[in-house]
Amino acid sequence: MSTAVSPARIAMSRASLETRSYFRERDSLIFSFLFPVIMLGIFAVAFGGEDVGESSGPPIDFAQYFLPGMVASGIMLVSFQTLAISLAIEREDGTLKRLRGTPMPPVSYFLGKVGMILVVGLSQIVLLLAVAALAFGVDLPTEPAKWLTFAWCYVLGTAGGAVLGIAYSSVPRSAKSASAVVVGPLLVLQFISGVFFVFSDLPSWLQNVASVFPLKWLAQGMRSVFLPEHFEELEASGSWQHGPTALILSLWLIVGLVICVRTFRWQRRDDG
């Protein structure tokens, strides 16, 4: 049987393969897909009933306050963490080397990963919002403008997280150490980026450190979507800062792309 080979069709086929693999892998399912949902549940149960933001207007429940942080965190887990760990493993166990020995176009491989992250990421957010709304009574925004903000934050955050994850996958020295080397720093970043508690409560020097990295901006962008308008005053800068957010997320996307193009390897460092 002789058929024309199209990179687009191979990319679709890879996306489907990658998505199936992802959902069959129990570790990734719990620690990147369900993690934000579990965290939201714990926060809502632990701090449920406590109010935030009474200084500027009607207060909201803790569960609602944490939802944007969990959305931002979930985006980074699914894009950055999933790709950094899975690529480190695929490089070590020879998956990438085997693929390189076939006529599969490299672009199809990367598009396949992107497709998988879109499917996984969007299903995670749908699940997270559904749990927040149905189980914890969080009010979701109805204004189209807010969902537009959500859309560009999601796209820039996911794309940036994905390329940075691919770039970072060369850092772990082995597949065994990959989880620790990836999860550790990301956990620190989550703590200083205002994902687990109120960002403006952090000392200003720590706020400045966090402001270098994309997660702080992504979380802030998501707060502008899911929190009431009067929460804008509670931001450290007193503004949602959509301009700087778009700029910094785009810069990280470009930096990540450049690092990927320059450093991506199909084989281990000690092989070839």
Added chain:
Amino acid sequence: MSTSTAIRVRGLRKTYAGVAAVDGLDLDVAHGEVFALLGPNGAGKTTTVEILEGYRRRDAGEVSVLGADPARPDPGWRARIGIVLQSSGGHDELSVQELVHHFAGYYPDARDPDEVIAAVGLDEKRATRARHLSGGQRRRLDVALGILGSPALLFLDEPTTGFDPEARREFWSLITALADGGTTIILTTHYLDEAEHLAGRVGVITGGRIVALDTPDRLGGRHHDQAVVQWTEDGRQRTERTAEPTALVTALAHRLGGEVPGLAVSRPTLEDVYLRLIGEPAQTLEVVS
């Protein structure tokens, strides 16, 4: 571009941190040939094969594989080459069927995936995920993925490591069938019986060079080697090397009055020759030339 040889290598050189892994290697492999590359670990086998496969860059020398330079591989060239790497792994959560059907989509001239699964003997494991396959089954999956694109040239790097004897025999018939169909095959192996069974020619590589190159039965002047005759006489085992074993056995039969007790006539095995070759490269060069 078509050439008379599938593989042509001249003066191939590759050094790692100043140490030559491949040191001036020459090799020609004809279309349709099954060629086995033997050599101890660290002799330069895998480096050589991976340069031919397009995985590693060479430091010097000319290399042509199916008429193209493997240092600049293009998808059309890759589609005509099948690779079974030494290590297999990855794609753990996908079943045999999913993987073989998926990889078939990479090739313009793919074989029927279900036929290939049957050919490597994984029919009963179609629905099993790669994670749950045994070592030998996993290797057969590697072979299935390697032959899926109907390659003109197939590289097999230690393909039967971890196989039980029965699986190895089945694998050999699969490879023989591919060779009969005209596929050129480059095999590296540690099993000399495998090389002897499958290969039309054998090259022994050590110190980054080919030190002997011939058919398995002539390698290292094997066909000139003296035979070893063993028998039992006066309760003791006796051994004699001779160029004329028939005459010796006739004389023994005459002397011992008929049947010679414990008689065995043997020639050096490929393994004997191989061990001699990798131990004494300088001497064997003379034998070959």
